[in-house]
Amino acid sequence: MKPEHPILLSSQGVPLFSKYGWLAIALFAAVVLVLLPCLYLFLPPSHPLHVSAYLVTLLGKFMCYAVMAMAINLIWGYAGILSLGHGLFFALGGYALGMYLMRGIGLEGQYQSHLPDFMVFLDWKDYPWYWSFTDHFWYAALLVVLVPGLLALVFGFFAFRSRIKGVYFSIITQALTFAFMLLFFRNETGFGGNNGFTDFKRILGARIADPGTRATLMVLTGVYLLGVFILMRSLLRSKLGRVLTAIRDSESRLMFSGYNPLGYKLFVWTLSAVLCGIAGALYVPQVGIINPGEMSPANSIEAVVWVAVGGRGTLLGPLLGAGLVNGAKSWFTVAFPEYWLFFLGLLFILVTLFLPKGVVGGLEKWRGKPR
Amino acid sequence: MTDGNVLPGEGSSAGYGRVVPDGVDTSHGPILYLDDVTVSFDGFRALNKLSLTIDDGELRCIIGPNGAGKTTMMDVITGKTRADSGSAFFGQSIDLSRLSEAQIAHAGIGRKFQKPTVFENHTVFENLELAMKVDKRVWPSLRARLSGAQLESIAATLELIQLKENAHRPAGLLSHGQKQWLEIGMLLMQEPRLLLLDEPVAGMTDEETERTAQLLTGLAGERSVVVVEHDMEFIARIANVVTVLHEGSVLAEGTLEQVQGDERVIEVYLGR
Numbered sequence: 001m002k003p004e005h006p007i008l009l010s011s012q013g014v015p016l017f018s019k020y021g022w023l024a025i026a027l028f029a030a031v032v033l034v035l036l037p038c039l040y041l042f043l044p045p046s047h048p049l050h051v052s053a054y055l056v057t058l059l060g061k062f063m064c065y066a067v068m069a070m071a072i073n074l075i076w077g078y079a080g081i082l083s084l085g086h087g088l089f090f091a092l093g094g095y096a097l098g099m100y101l102m103r104g105i106g107l108e109g110q111y112q113s114h115l116p117d118f119m120v121f122l123d124w125k126d127y128p129w130y131w132s133f134t135d136h137f138w139y140a141a142l143l144v145v146l147v148p149g150l151l152a153l154v155f156g157f158f159a160f161r162s163r164i165k166g167v168y169f170s171i172i173t174q175a176l177t178f179a180f181m182l183l184f185f186r187n188e189t190g191f192g193g194n195n196g197f198t199d200f201k202r203i204l205g206a207r208i209a210d211p212g213t214r215a216t217l218m219v220l221t222g223v224y225l226l227g228v229f230i231l232m233r234s235l236l237r238s239k240l241g242r243v244l245t246a247i248r249d250s251e252s253r254l255m256f257s258g259y260n261p262l263g264y265k266l267f268v269w270t271l272s273a274v275l276c277g278i279a280g281a282l283y284v285p286q287v288g289i290i291n292p293g294e295m296s297p298a299n300s301i302e303a304v305v306w307v308a309v310g311g312r313g314t315l316l317g318p319l320l321g322a323g324l325v326n327g328a329k330s331w332f333t334v335a336f337p338e339y340w341l342f343f344l345g346l347l348f349i350l351v352t353l354f355l356p357k358g359v360v361g362g363l364e365k366w367r368g369k370p371r
Numbered sequence: 372m373t374d375g376n377v378l379p380g381e382g383s384s385a386g387y388g389r390v391v392p393d394g395v396d397t398s399h400g401p402i403l404y405l406d407d408v409t410v411s412f413d414g415f416r417a418l419n420k421l422s423l424t425i426d427d428g429e430l431r432c433i434i435g436p437n438g439a440g441k442t443t444m445m446d447v448i449t450g451k452t453r454a455d456s457g458s459a460f461f462g463q464s465i466d467l468s469r470l471s472e473a474q475i476a477h478a479g480i481g482r483k484f485q486k487p488t489v490f491e492n493h494t495v496f497e498n499l500e501l502a503m504k505v506d507k508r509v510w511p512s513l514r515a516r517l518s519g520a521q522l523e524s525i526a527a528t529l530e531l532i533q534l535k536e537n538a539h540r541p542a543g544l545l546s547h548g549q550k551q552w553l554e555i556g557m558l559l560m561q562e563p564r565l566l567l568l569d570e571p572v573a574g575m576t577d578e579e580t581e582r583t584a585q586l587l588t589g590l591a592g593e594r595s596v597v598v599v600e601h602d603m604e605f606i607a608r609i610a611n612v613v614t615v616l617h618e619g620s621v622l623a624e625g626t627l628e629q630v631q632g633d634e635r636v637i638e639v640y641l642g643r
Contacts, residue, residue: 239515242497246490253488256449257502258476258561263509 014237016230025226032059032222037215053214060218060286062326063225067279069306069318070228071272076304077312078236079268080248082166085173086276087300088180089148093277094284094294095184096147098197099131100140101208101285105201117199118192128190137204141281148277149270156269160262165251174297181295196291203285214286221282228275233315244268245313305348311358320359395462395479395564397427402565402595403448408457409619410443417443419619420457425565430591432606433599434630435616436639441599442485444616445567449482450475461565473507481563485570487550491543495534495553498542499525502557524560531586532556547574555586565595572605584608 017025036059040051068090075081102116111120115127133139155176159169187193206213235241246254247261254261284290293299302325310321325347332340355362395402403425410418418440425431435441446452447459450472459467465478476482490498503521505511517525529535532552537545542553551571558566571587572580580602587596588609600606606613606627613630615623623633630636 235513238513239500240509240512242493242501243512245492246501249490249492250488252451252472253484253490254501255472256476256482256484257507257557258473258504259501259507260471260473264512267509 016233016237025229029222029226032063033219037219041211041215053211056214056218057286058330060214060221061283062323063218063221064279064283064286065303065306065326066319066322067225067228068276068303069310069322070232071276071279072303073307073312073314073318074232074235074275075268075272076307077314077317078241078248079244079265081265081269082170082304083173083269083272084170084297084300084304085175085177086272086303087297088173088177088295089152089273089276090280090283090303091180091184091290091292091294092148092151093144093280094290095191095197095280096143096277097140097281098200098284098290099134099143100137101200101203102192102197103131103135104203105199108201109199116192116197118187118195119190122187131190144277144281145274148273148280152270152273153266156266157262160265160269174300177295177300178297181292181297184292184295192291194292196289196293197284198289198291200285200288208285208288217282217286221286224278224282229315229319236315240264240267248313302344305344307358309347309351309355309358311355311360311362314358314360317358317360324359396464397462397564399463400426402427402429402462403597404458404460405444405447406458406460408444408447408454408459410440410447410452410454416619418447418454421616421620422457423614423621425595425597427564428592428595430587430596430609430611431598432610432613432627433597433616434601434603434606434613435622438618439616440619441616442569443619445482445569445599448475448567449480476561476563477507479562479564480567481558481561481565482567483551483554483558483569483571485573487547487554487574489542489545489550489553489557492541494539495529495542495545496525496538498553498557499528499560502560504560504562528556528559531559533582548576548579551575552579552583555583559590563594566590566597568596568598570600571598572600572602580605581608 036051036056039049040053040056043050045052068086071089072083072086075083105116107114109117109120111117113120115124119127127134134143159172164172183189184191184196185194191197200208202208203213206216208214236244243254243259243264246259247264251261280290280294306321306325307318308321309325310319311317325344328343328347329340332343336343351358357364401424403423405421405423408418408421409416417438421440421444423444433441433444443452447454448467450467450470454468461467461475461478461480467475470478490501493501500517503525505515505521526535529538532555534545534549534553534556537549542550545553551574555568555571558568568587572583575583584605587598590596598606598609610627612624613627614621615630615633615636617635617639622639623630623636625633
């Protein structure tokens with residue numbers, strides 16, 4: 001551009017992150033991807049700086065939640081579509097990898113059969129057809145992406161084409177995850193009924209309980225989290241990001257400006273489901289169990305609370321919210337286990353009343369930033 | 372993308388970037404035909420066998436008392452509401468009843484709402500960028516970068532609507548009149564052949580109203596403009612032909628004086 005329009009230049013070529021942004025990312029990478037795994041792996045447990053296996057697993061778990069929160073924020077915070085069923089996509093990703101992990105148990109199960117224990121218990125003689133090829137890691141990894149992705153694509157296509165919006169859409173997603181939970185609770189569905197999958201032994205030949213495997217999974221989760229974070233930022237920086245927020249703010253104006261919201265909604269909805277499914281797949285080997293409880297409606301709502309607390313429609317909000325709420329949960333469920341849900345409800349009410357844009361929005365206001 | 376609305380001869384992909392390959396066919400003069408259009412809501416006839424044609428390049432004012440069907444007429448033209456019977460054509464060949472809102476916008480009809488509707492959280496600049504005539508499907512948007520010519524065109528529009536100083540302020544912070552102007556600017560970025568403006572000067576100061584009048588009369592000729600207004604002074608300032616709607620159909624049509632002298636019009640609308 002020629003200099004006669006200097007005012008226009010400022011919206012062109014916005015950097016991906018500021019200098020401080022890159023610095024923070026580098027710091028995060030240094031601590032989570034390098035320092036903590038080293039302290040865990042190479043210091044003896046007696047050393048004061050030793051990081052326990054519990055903490056490594058907890059951090060890995062939190063980072064999976066954080067990605068789920070970012071996925072919800074993408075569609076709710078930016079495109080204005082509130083999903084109360086994202087736990088389903090998370091769980092489906094988890095189950096998809098779980099199938100591979102179950103087959104990795106081999107003959108080490110209770111019944112020393114090539115079938116998982118729950119199938120022996122049901123007196124099944126062979127794997128049902130949909131378990132085919134799940135002994136191959138890459139096929140299971142493909143399922144991790146395809147199952148949540150295709151479900152979201154088909155569901156989203158019909159919902160968005162029928163122009164289902166707002167609370168109606170939210171309720172349908174809630175019903176969807178509930179229906180899947182009931183389906184997965186049935187033993188005959190072939191996914192272990194209410195016990196789900198557990199007792200995993202190895203992944204890609206490595207023993208799941210080995211410190212090296214734990215650290216690797218945690219580091220992989222950290223890399224994934226960073227990748228998703230950068231992806232979010234670059235999506236939102238593009239014109240597509242501006243179209244999304246325009247859908248949120250004034251969908252009819254956008255349609256009369258010549259945009260068909262269907263394609264955009266379908267794209268972010270499916271992307272969000274896939275990101276969530278991969279997070280679920282990283283979650284399962286670290287936590288060591290997946291069962292239909294992950295699909296319970298309350299789980300999906302809790303994830304929405306993370307985003308609300310952190311600040312929806314902000315880049316950092318979901319990370320902060322997932323960390324804060326789950327941190328509080330870890331402490332609360334030990335100290336006052338019976339009061340956790342009351343606290344969660346109270347938190348949601350307080351945030352809605354006093355911090356409508358969450359912690360991040362509150363901080364920005366406090367710092368006196370406009371908007 | 373897939374909206375069920377496939378144009379004849381358009382194959383299976385109704386990508387709205389290619390809906391109207393060579394613009395609107397106005398070889399017979401008119402750019403918009405409404406023929407016998409009827410729309411009912413729960414027994415109430417919002418439009419009752421409405422027939423209307425707008426010539427290419429014309430500036431037409433439409434007046435009528437509340438409930439006369441002005442907004443419903445715009446809804447039918449822009450695809451928001453489907454007619455129960457009758458037809459709506461854009462030029463000779465584009466059947467509006469078969470297109471979605473987005474496809475109609477792409478075909479070249481821009482609409483300004485009664486209440487100024489802009490993207491309040493986006494800057495003025497971004498509002499114009501979003502409205503600009505480009506391929507508006509998902510992948511092109513993901514990779515869109517503004518070219519020099521596109522920047523020039525945004526700059527020119529900013530100049531025209533006098534919002535250059537506010538280019539990087541959120542549109543929500545603009546005054547009511549400025550929002551009206553921004554929305555008109557967004558329509559111009561769409562490069563429409565036909566602009567539908569619902570009360571474009573509501574809430575404007577006299578000076579802003581005068582500037583709007585100049586802008587609209589300047590547009591006529593190269594674009595067709597349909598204005599729905601209540602402000603009679605403004606209509607007197609810009610109108611050639613005025614159409615009076617009443618109970619969903621055309622009551623009278625002519626110059627402002629002719630219309631104002633019409634007995635039936637005086638009875639239903641101007642009779643004060």
